[in-house]
Each structure stands twice: as structure tokens, then as C-alpha cells.
Amino acid sequence: MAEKEKKQSVQTIQTKTRVEKGKSGIASVIFGRTGIIILLILLQVGFLIAGYTYLQGKMYFIDSVVKAAAVILVIYLTNNRSNPAFKMVWMTIMLVAPVFGVLLYIFVEFQVGVRWLNARLEHMHEMTKKHWTQDEAVQEQLKEEDSEVASLAHYVCEYGGFPAYENTGVKYFSCGEDKIEELIRQLEKAEKFIFMEYFIVAKGYVWDRVLEVLKRKAAEGVEVRFMYDGTCTVSLLPPNYPKKLEQEGIACRVFSPIRPALSTHQNNRDHRKIVVIDGKVAFTGGINLADEYVNRKIRFGHWKDTAIMLEGDAVRSFTLMFLEMWNVAKSEKVEEFDPYLDVIYEREKHSGEGFVIPYGDSPIDGEHVGKMVYMDILNTSKRYVHIMTPYLILDNEMMTALKFAAKRGVEVIIIMPHVPDKWYAFVLAKTYYNELLDAGVQIYEYTPGFVHAKVFTSDDRKAVVGTINMDYRSLYLHFECAAFLYENSEIPAVENDFQETLKKCQKITQEDYKKQKSFDKIAGSILRVFAPLM
Template sequence: MRKIRGLWKLLFGRTTILILMLLVQVVALVGGFVLLDKYVFIFNYLLGFISLIILLYILNARQNSSFKITWIILILFAPFFGVIFYLFTRVQPGTRFIGIRIEAALEEQAPYLTQDPYVLEALEEEAPEAAGLARYIHDSGKYPTYRNTQIRYFSSGEEKFEEMVRQLREAKEFIFLEYFIVDKGVMWDTVLEILEQKVKEGVEVRFMYDGTCSLSLLPPNYPRKMKALGIQCKVFAPITPFLSTHQNNRDHRKVLVIDGHTAFTGGVNLADEYINEIERFGHWKDTAVMLRGEAVRSFTLMFLQMWDIRETMPTPIEPYMRYDFQMETRLWGGGYVTPYGDSPYDNENVGERVYMDVLYSAKKYVHIMTPYLILDEEMITALTYAVKRGVEVIIIMPHIPDKIYAYLLARTYYGQLIDEGVRIYEYTPGFVHAKVFTSDDEKAVVGTINLDFRSLYLHFEDAVYLFRNQAIKVIEKDFQRTLEKCQKITKEDCRNYNVFKKLAGRILRLIAPLM
């Protein structure tokens, strides 16, 4: 009986219906192109002219070269589909609306995101190159650098969850949660129980999750259930049966803000695999950080930007900026802390630029943990040039992947990187979901940004850049402990890799920017 119910849910569930409706639209579009090609002779000439114009536009556009190549291949080899699909992705009022709303929110928040000149002057005297990066993040990404902030690093989802629960129970005024994945189980049920209690105590709770959860993890009426509990709830970009490029730009951030003085971010979502309560791909290795101090203001404002996208009236900012940090100089953990967000709509790839700055400025080493490795030529150059300058570059990847296509793609980069001297290791106990850079015992990045096209160009992301902060040594120690559980990938391993998997990966490289 249980099997029959499961089959019924699979065949007639909302996920299946959504996929079928999307497929119907794709078939209708392709069928229309074929009919036009067959019965309208002049259409071929018109299509050729339009294709030429679009190709010239693509070649001259301010866009990553890998995306350009993918679009050119698609238009040359499948002109009907390629031209219409390109026009479809470019003319999307929904995406423009989101970009405009985020830009407006940043303008309104500008007085709260000003850079303290004394902090920047101190950084300039201490390390001019680091001050240059701080200026870039503030001028292009709009987020300032802080000093009066304490950082605590968590080397696993379990550690983060334990402290997260403790901090949630201490909340007095407000709780903001913004997560990519939320799934029922020990982790979310525990958090939800605390949130319900906090609402009863008069604490304001806002909860936002990405629309991909509505496919199979949470029911479509979940926001109504949350509101019935007194929790304000929103779904970012719900998955609908109508084609839209807006659905390609997911909210991949993982942000928790408590009372304006404490914030969490990192790779850990609100689901049981992240704390190893259930096993999906072997042992799940993840990381996170907790901030306490002035830098939390950036995360508070980051959350409100996303929350207010569909609001007619923006949330008043001042009530969430009242916490006085002047009495908490003890929070300073040394060095500098720069939280930042990245948006696919501002034509500025802040996440990628920060990673590249770490690679280009490194003197001794750059150590990386990432679940995915889908690279453009710029990132390949940054990684390999660092090695050529004598910098040790080590990348830890998963040994048990969560997405086979992503792993096959990653393997296509192994040989080239190893030839250039980059050392690649795989975490043999299972899956690495951490997004971590450390360098020279003085720089680190912890956040949500993977080394793939989706994170670097298509998703809403966030991270924290640390410079000469006490937590950096703790992060590097964790890297070394993780490295002890890894196996090194050699050139021979690359040669002996399954030939069909190699071929599949090479084919996937043609559409890598779309993955």
C-alpha cells in the first residue's frame, strides 16, 4: 500500500505536473520553429539576418567569454532554438524588476553602509593591497569593512547547529532567516519549535526560503502555515510551470540574523544531511561562521534587500539598526571583517573578484574547499598563475558527489590544473559542501559561493572576507585536518578515469555556463 501511495505521489505530484507543463512549453516552442522553417521560405533568410545581429551583439557584450562561446555554439548549430532562446533570456521584465528593486534598496540603505574612514585608513597603513580590495567591495558591492566584530568558525554543520540553537533561544527582538534549502527533520523541526516559542514571547520572526524547496521539500501552502504560527514567511522565486529566466537566478544565501548583533552564514542549510543526522553522500563536511558585532549590520541589510523585493512599501531600517556596539569593544577579534553579498543583476561579479584577489595577492599558499569545480578561463588562469609564482594551491573536492553531472564536469579540469601544479584532493569519507579560501595565514573567505558558474554569475550569494583575524588560523587548521582524510588525485588517476565518463564530461563542457 505504501509503495502504491509513493507511485501515485510520483506520477501525480506537483513536481511531476510542473515538469510536464514546462516540457509542453518547450515542445510547443520547438515545434513552432520547425513549422516556420518548413513552410515559410523567407523565414530562413530573416533568421540568418537576426542570427548575425545577435552574434555581433554577443561578441561585443560585456559578458564572460565562456557564456559567449556557449551562446555562439547554440545559435550556430541550432539557430531556431538558439535565437529565440537568447531573445527569451534577454527580454525578461521580471528579472529587470528585481534588479531595479535591489538597486533602489541599496540606495536607501546607503547611509547605513558607509565605510568608516578610520577603519580604512588603519587598513591602508597596515596593508595597502588589502585596503584596495576593501574599497572595491564597498564601491562595487556596497558593503563596508569593519573591525569591531568577533568571528567564530564552525568546522561542521553539527557545531554550527548547536550554537545556532543556543543563540536563537537568546533572541529578544527579531530573528531573520534566509536559506536556500529547508527540509523537515531534526534540524528544521528544532529550529521551528524555537521560533514558535519566540513569537509567543513577542520576538519578530521573518523567514524566507528559495522556491526550489517548493518542488519536493515543502508544501506549496507552507508560508500560510508559518503565518498561522505568527512567523512572517516568503518564498523567493517560487517554481512555476511557466518558462522564465528569473527562475534561473536562485537565492543561494544562508543567512541568520539575531537582534542585529549576531549573524551566521556559510554552507549549512536547514536540512538533516547538513548535520549528518541522515546520510546521503557519505559524511557531509561543511563549514560556517558566526559574527557578533558591527559587521552584522551588513547581513541585516542584506536580508531586508531580498525581503522587500515584492513589497510596495520598504521595511523601515532604523528599528533594526538600534543595537549599540560602542560598549562592546571586547568583540574585536583582531584584523578586519568584510561581509558582502553578490547579485546576478548588478553586472559586477564580486564573489569571483574576491577569490581572484586572494589568488593574485597570495605569497605562500591558497587552500580551497569547494563542492564544485566548473571554471572559466579567468579562474583557471588565476589558479595556475599563482602556482607559477611559487604559491602552493590545494583544492579539496568531494569523493562522493551529490550531482554526477557536476562531478563529471569537474573531472575535465583536473588534468589541466594538475599539469600546471595545482594539487587536487578528494575527501574520501564523503561529500564536501564547504566554500572556503585561506591564504598565507592572513586571509580567509567563508560563505556560500562555489567555484562554478551558477554561484559566480547566476545566483544571489554571500560571504565574509577576513583579513588578519584570529579566526583565520582556526580555519586553516580545519583545512589541514580535512586534508588528512583526503586522497591526492594524480595525473595517472586522470588517465585511468573511465573513458565514457571522460567523454560525458567533455560534452557537458559545451554547456557548462548553463549548469
């Protein structure tokens, strides 16, 4: 009896502790930097709404002029080159609330921050164009082996600036735990420089281990540069964190810190995950530097993620991608890249390495490389296309490509999370299920938890591993990166991981779709109207 009371007492203490921690966490959000940012943004939204109400209710002439402007803007949107889904959202807003819609559209279109960033990137590409050169011998070899893949390589190089390479070894990681262990091993080998760029960095086991190596390497004289996205400044890392790292000898920059001001520029996040070591080894994939990615912190059940490591010629593109973003992050003179590209790395060429095309995607250059690579795989597949993605928010073109591939007899399987990280994104994704299932696309949900992997495999010959989700944010709004593999010996490992993951999934049927809660169906349908802006 005494033992039972003791257990109950311990449970009571644990419950109180959790409640107190929860209250403390909520308080830190409300009264901390995050709360201030949210409050200031809400105040700006309030001023916009108040101004809209004033104009609509008091100034009838201006109201009429703005309504006429709405009609002109609708005609303009109909004839411009933007994605039809984005056009539909703006037209809906303008027709429902002309004054507010017109003012909001003008506000969004004339963002100084976006224009500055675009100009900076264009200047950067012009200065570094000499480095983005395609080896003609590699291109000719690719043409001989597969004209379709050669055409894709031509597009990625011509319109994205990213060459195809041979002489590159690939290692695939089917979980965050293995990737982090290999990352630590490779960081320990660094002799000249370490470049790291991540979307999420959170204090804990993973970051502590990585940081310990970075500090030690910096002390040894290795040049260490670390860059992370500004979303981390809201709640994960303090605003003065770059200075703390610089005191340890680590150069640090934050891409687009979140500021308490309404701006579409803040919507363009650096979602990439890149590590380059001495110009010889590179990592990318879905895995960030936080404990949930190695399942030491449980948030949404088991966290399934993937990554790859490259060794050889293709590392050059990831070095360039990092250096470009590093130099965009601050408005100063662009540095010389040559010292980091003139890497002498002698390695034996192995059979079965095939071709590797690392590539990035920018939200402001008008070219959606990540989307086009995915669509090319769907449109040229012969037997199967297997996909892992955490989000499924599709435009008409991607929906058509998925459905057409299935309709012409290709096995199209998509693995989604069963335990979502964002409720609204999950109910929105389900609005696409019915149409995809009708066309023969198979959808599975990973029952142990959350899938964060971004993986395509096709016909045992092609694979993509990177940071690009199948949603509007990744395909249109974020800076992203990935690696396309063709006839590489590691592709079977990617496909085998897909099959092993599939064994832990439940197949979604039309009946499952119908069993959704009515509220979720209604919420998803409403959210789909605004999906391009989410």
C-alpha cells in the same frame, strides 16, 4: 536455524519496505506538484520546438531573416561586455541551429521577470544607500596595515556596497552539528528580532528543533521573519507553508517560487544562508536547515560543511542584506530599516580581531563580487591558497588565476568531494583536473563522502567562509553571501580544519585522471560546452 530464518524474514520485510517507500517516493514525484510542474514546462519546450520546426520547414523567408539575425547577434555578442564563456555558448547554439538559437536568445534577453527584479533591486539600493557607509577611520587603519587588502576593501565597498569593519568577533564551525547547536543557543537568547534566510529547508530533526524555538520566541513577542528559496516549494515544503508559519506568529516569505513557466528568472536562486539575531549576532556558511547537513540523514557519505558566527559591528551588513532581500521578495513599499540597524551593542574590543568584510553578490547587477574576491586572494597570495568547494566549473579567468598562482610558486590545494551529489557536475569538474594538475595545482578528494564547504584560506592572514561555490551558478547566477576575514584570530582555526580534512583525502594524480571511465570523459567534455548554462 530458526534464528537464521527469522533474520532472513526480517531482511525480506525491510527490503520490501524500502522498495515500497521507493515506489511511493517516485509516485509522489510523478503525480504530485513536482510532476505537474515538470510536465507543464516540458509542454512549453515542446511548443517551442514545434514552432521552430514549423518556421524552418514552411516559412523560408522568415528562416532567411532569422539566419541573418543570427549573424547580427553574433557580432553583437562579440562586442558586448558579457563573460566570454557565455558568449561562446550562445554563438555555438546560433551557428548550429540559427532559428532556434535566435528565438531562444531573444526569449532569454527580454524576460520581464528579470527586468522587474533588476529594477526593484536598483530602487532598493538607491533607497538604502545611506546605510552602506564605510567608517573612514577603519579604512585608513586597513591602509596602514596592508595596502593590497585595503584596495580589495575599496572595491567591495565601492562596487558592492559592503563596508569593512573592526570590532567583530568570529567563531568558526567545522561541521554542521556544531553550527546547529550554537544556532539554537543564540536563538534562545533573542530578545527583539530574528531574521533567517535559507536556500534549503526540509522537515526533519534540524528544522523541528529550530522551528520549536522560533514558535516559542514569536509567542514571547520576539519579531521572527523567515525566508527561503522557491526551490523548496517543488518537493521539500508544501506551497501553503508560509501560511502555516504565519499562524504560529512567524512572518514568512518565499523568494521566487518555482512556477510551471519557462523563465530565466527562475534560474536566479537565493542561495544565501543568513541568520541575524537582535542585530548583534549573525551566521553564514554552507549549512542549510536539513538533516543531511548534520549527518542524521546519509545521502553521499559523510557530509563535510562549515559556517561562521559574527558578533559585533560587521553584523550590520548581514542585517541589511536580509532586509533588502525580504523587501525585494514582495512588490510593496520598502520598509524603514533604521529600527533594526540602530543597535546598541556594547562589547569589549579584543586584540586579534582584525577586519571583517561581509559581502553579498547579485546575479543581475553586472558586478561579480564573489568571483573577484576569490581572484584577488589568488593573485595576491604569497605562500598558499587552500580551497574547499563542492563544485569546480570554471571560466577562463578563474582557471588562469589558479594556474598562475601555482606557477609562481604558491601552494594551491583544492579539496573536492569523492562522493558527488550530482554526477553531471562531478564529471564536468574532472575535465578541469588535467589542466590544473599540469600547472602545479594540487587536487584532493574527500574520501569519506561529500564536501559542501565553501572556504578559502591564504598565508595565515586571509580567509573566506560563505555560500559561494566555484562554479558558474554561484559566481554568476545566484544570490550569494560570505565574509572575508583579515588578520582575525579565528583564521588559524579555518586553516587547521583544512589540514585535518586533508588527512581524510586522497591526492589526485594524472594517472587517476586517465583511469576515468571513457563514458564519463566523453560526457564531461560535452557538458563543458554548455557549462555556463548549468
